Structures are given as structure tokens and as C-alpha cells.
Amino acid sequence: MKKSRVLTALTIAATAVVLAACGSTAKKTTTVTIGASPTPHAEILKHIQPELKKEGVNLKIKQFQDYVLPNKALASKDIDANYFQHTPFLKEWNAKNKGNLISAGSIHLEPIAVYSKKYKSLKDLPKNATVLVSNNVADYGRVLEIFKDAGLITLKKGTDTTNANFKDIATNKKNIKFKTGYEPKLMPQLYNNKQGDAEVINSNYAVQAKLSPAKDAIAVEKSSSPYSNIVAIRPDEKNNKALKKVIKALKSKSTQSWIKKHFKGSVEPVE
Template sequence: MFKKKGLFSVSVVSVILASLLAGCGSGTSASESSSQPPKEVTLKVGAAPVPHAEILEFIKPKLKENGVQLEVIVLDDEGQLNPSLKDGQIDANFFQHVPYLDSVSAEKGFDFAVTTKVHVEPIGFYSQKLGSKDELKEGAKIGIPNNPSNEYRALVLLQQQGLIKLKDGINNYEATPKDIAENPKKLEFIETEAATLPRVLPDLDGAVINTNVVLEAKLDPNSALFREDKDSPYANVIAVRKGDENREEIKKLDAALQSAEVKKFIEEKYGVAVVPAF
């Protein structure tokens, strides 16, 4: 009996010691694990050069701290940013507002989700010949973007300024000069690619130009004779393939873009040209 009892006691002690050692071992691993940086993943985001890519470059260090290696992809043709997202060449894009995305999605078969709003680039009216809108003469030539959503946006801005009146019922973010009901100055509208408007501005009496195009062309955004107000619905957004909006690295991207640091960066760098949408 004594020997069996002794063997039992030794076995119990051995089990206890093993448990303690195992506990110590797992505690050390947990401590070491908690001190390790998060596993780094690469996130490819396609963007327009200004201000989109510049904003993304600003948040790169913060994302790297959080385990995300941000790769900013700037394409010569911004029209390829949505096809590149659809084809999986990039993980997200940052160059467009929702009305534009809606206007091309049905036609092109894009199935995207919008994850966050970042900023508004108030579209404005620029001229190298006029000092105010009151100097617009009958038959003046006005340049406007020729993509559906921004063309509508430009015409609405001109309507807000009392220069034209659109037909009733035009509320689907699409309109062309054919949808103008009243044009008292008989303005002539030149529809062209948004990116080319700064180059043809000297040949026009004025043009409605997107702010990112103004910045890329090194024009002074403060020189606009009039512009959208801060309540514009055209906030630029992050778009991803539907189903990717819950990816951890996308959530980290969104959080970084809506930080107080980014808001300050936008306000200090771009002034009236770019307005935070958060």
C-alpha cells in the first residue's frame, strides 16, 4: 500500500509540474506574440493623381504601422480605374463620386460597393477672358465635361447661377445641352473630355472644370468665378468589389482616410479646392 501511494504521489506531482511548465511556456509565447507587429498585407489602390494619390501617400506611414503596405496605383487613363478594379488588378479605387459610378456601372457591368466618403472637389467656372459671370455675352462659348454625371453637374451649376434653366424632371444625374429649356444668352456649349478643358480654356469664354483637373493643370482654384458650395452631393469615395468591404485592410484604409490628421492635411494643403466630407 505504501509503495503504491508513493507512486501515486509522484505521478500527481509530475502532472502538476508539467502543467505549470506548460502554463509558463504558453505565457511566454503569448507575451512574445503580443509584442510582434501585425502581419503585413499589401493593398493596391488605384487613384487619380491629385488630390487622391497625394492623400493616399499621406496615410501610408499610418497604415504601415497597422500592418498594411499601401501601394498607390496612378494610371494615365483614369477611365481604366474601374475596369482595373473589376478585373482584380487593384483592391480599391479612389477617384470618383457616386453619381459618376452609378452612371457607368449599369453600362459597364461594375458590381462595386462604396465604403467611405473622403472629400468634395467643388466644381467651378473658370475663365481667362472674364472678370465675372455678368460679363458673359450672348453666344459665349462655354466648355463643359462630356461624361454624363459631370455634364449634369456643370449644367446644374450654371442653372444655380441663373444662366440657364433645365427641363423639369431632369433629376437622374444625367443631362446634356439638349435638356436645357431656357438659355437667354444663347450660350454655346462645347462638350469635351474633362481633362482637356484647361488646355482649351484660352479658346473659350469660360469652362466648368472639375477641381482635380484644375489642380493637375496647375491652375489656381481660387480663380473660379463661381463654384459649388460645400453641400455638394459629389463626395469622392473609396470603391471596392462587392463583398470586399469587410476586409480588415479595407476597414483600416477607411479609418485612416477619415482621421483628424487627414482632415487637417486636406484643409491646409488644398484650401477651398478640396473640402473634407467627414
Template sequence: MRAILLPVLIAASTVLAGCGGGSGSTGNDTLSVAATAVPHAEILEVARPILEKEGVRLQVRVFNDYVQPNDQVAQKHIDVNYFQTEPYLDAYNKGRGTSLVTVTGVHIEPFGAYSRRHASLEALPAGADVAIPNDPSNNSRALILLHTAGVITLADPSNALATQRDITANPKGLKFRELDSAMLPRILDQVDLALINTNYALDAGLDPTRDALAIEGSDSPYVNFLVARPDNKGDPRVQALASALTSPEVREFIERKYKGAVLPAF
């Protein structure tokens, strides 16, 4: 299926489960990082040997949700995280009263619309069941993609926190189901269309460049950032990781490994 390559009008996305709680760095040479499995933890493995040359030992903790990585950093159990876009971070800080900050942008994961029932967005039936993320930033990102594809109309498609209440036209009468982002690939067989973050799509074996019916363009402003606290953003270990994540080695890995499904943002 050929995807419709779409530009986007504004900016967000991001994973857990793995290693349980624990404290932050266990020594002055260790830096702990919360990340999603794909592609974030994979990219961190490329950065690992670069950091080792700087005398920094990387401790990666993998998560499969979008809340715990920020909670762990805010509570100082983990030093930094790498999984999210700035709009998502802004919404988290506003909702939790925290002040986590971006360190450097690393990559873009073009957001996509997927279906196992229909070959195109035009083929969606009246009253189609559409699953979208339930967190504010990715919820709006899904709606903006559908607006850009001409499936719905939003009052202000530049609003990074648009909701269903902002839909001014829905010609097909789409019925939206809001679910946790991690759930969306699992229910793809049960809905007409699902709007899925690329990290979860890749983890589920989907190829965004081949399987998506619509996908954000390479100009997507939804950059995934390395994130820290204000008190440790300037830590030499954090800055060393920022440099490693924006190195030629990481750029080459992203371009070779993901073949357009993930794009360098530096």
C-alpha cells in the same frame, strides 16, 4: 476674381496615367489603390504611415482618366480606387454592367467654372463657347452649376443625369463643347468658359477659391469615395484604408493643404 459661391442640388467626379496595368495586391499585407494625382494620391500619402502601423503596405497607382481606375478594379487588377463621386460610379456601373460599391466618403471637390477671357459670368458674350465634361455625371454637374448661377435654365435641376436636351432657356445662346474632363484645363485659352473638375483644376495650377467665376458651395453632395468590389469591401485592409482616410490626420491635411478648394466629407 471673386467666385460666386453656389449651392448645388444633387450629386459626382475624377485620374490616370501612370503606372500601367499589373495585378492587384502582390501579398497579403499589400493593398493596391488606383487614384488620380491631385488631390487623391496626395491624400493617400498621408494615409500611408497610418496603414503601415496596421501592417498594411499601400501601393498607389496614378491615373489621369476616369475610366481605367474602375476598369482595373472591376477586372481585379487593382484592389480599390479613390477618385470618384457616387453619381459617376452609378453611371459607370450601369454602362459597364459592373457592381462596384462605395466604402466610405472622404472629401468634396467643389466644381468650378473658369475663364481666361472674361471676369464674370455676366460678361460672357452671346454665343459664347463653353466647354463641359463629356461623361454623363460630370456633364450634368456642369449644366446644374450653370443653372444655379442663372446662366441657363434646366427643366429639372435635381436630375443628376441632365443633358443639353434638358435646357429650357439659354438666353446668351451658349454653344457647348463636350470634351474629356482631363482636356478641359488645356483648352481654357481657346474657349470663353470651361467647367472643370477640381482635381484637374488643381493639377493645372488653378486655385478654385480664387480663380473660379462660379463654384459649388460647401454643401455640395458630390463626395469622393473609396470604392471596392462587393467581394473585397469587407477585407480588413480595405477597412483599414477607409479608417485611415477618415482620420484626424487626413482631415488636418486636407484643410491645411487645399484651403477650401477641397473639403473633408467626414
């Protein structure tokens, strides 16, 4: 009996040692919190969550409904990164707020587009037509490019569209009135209410409103646009291994294929 008890005790002790050893070699999990717009950014991040979990990264997603708070949250270290903006927007925010946020990588392009419930193409717009544009100054160059490509306006010589505004228009064939100052998220509502002759809507808000740039827009910016959406981080996060895994997952071929299939042209991956 005593011998049996000794053997049992030894077995229990050995098992405890093995379990302790296993515990010490278990993969450590690092939590990363990324701020994102609900569509498509948060959707894309949710898609890569299972893959990142296998890599030891617990990805938490904090959704923002506007373009103001995500950079403030990142700068104040409330989140580890954000995913909602393009580089010109980030540059403008840094300049206005004395910030130093940087890009960790370009992920996708959301083609900005012009929509209208009254006309079927830009060329159908009448003289003195009113085009509603959001208050997102960083997108004005994109809008100008669309109307320039349609032959409706020309720009002043030497204009850099990444920081252009409507004062840079040289000639305006139909004397189109570009009315600005609206919250980006309200643009689909203005479109549905026919507030202007046409409305310019960012793809994330268009998709949320069940609009497809490929099918519903009367004009879409070209795929060569420099306005690809990025993951922004603080400079001190440059060598963050967990964030590097996030970027790798976002830029993987499987994620790129999923983006193309899931969003059907409303969002295009940056290869």
C-alpha cells in the same frame, strides 16, 4: 570547460526560442493596392501611408491619368480599390459596363468650377458664348447647377441633376453654347489656349495645372453638392479589414485637417 559549453549551448537555444516566439507574435502585414488619380487622390493616400504601416497595412498606390481604366482594373481584380470618382460617375459606369462596384465611403469633394481668361464672372459672358465642357457625362448635372444658380438657365420641370444633360435646359437667357466631347485632362490646356469663352475644369486637373477654384475660377459649385469622391471596391471586399483601416484613416480628423490645410479650399473633406 564542459560545463561552460553546456551553459553556452543552453543560452543559445533559449535565445532561439525567444526569437522564434517573438517572430510568431509579430504583426502581420497586409498589402492593399489602390488605384488613384495623381491629384489629389494619390497625394491624400500618400499622407496616410505611415499611419497605415503602423496598423499593419502596406498601402500601394497605382496612379491613373484617366477616368476609364481605374474601374476596369478594379473589376478585373488588378487592384483592390480605387479612389478617383464620385457616386454618379460610378453608377453610370456600372450601368454601361454591367458592373457591380460599390462605394466603401465618401472622402472629399472636389468642387468643379468654371474658368475664363476673357471674363471675370458668368454674368459677364456675352450672348452666344461658348462654354467648353469635358466628355464626362456624369458631371453635366454639376455644370447645369452652376449656371442655374447664376440665373443664366432654367431646367425642365422634374429634372434630376445627378443624371441630367444639356437637353434638359428649359430656358437659356444668353443662348450659351455648351460644347462637349473633350478629355477631362485636356481642359486646363484649352483654358490656357483660350479655346472658348469659358471652360469647366474638374478640381483634380485644375490643381495639377496650378489653378485654384477658390482664387482663379469665375464660378464654383456649392459645397452642398452630392458629388463627393469615394473609395470604390468590389462587393466581395466589403469585409476586408485592411480596406476598412484605409477608410478609417482617410476619414480621420487628422486627415480631414490636413486636406483643408494642404489644398486650401481646392479640396474639401466630407465629414
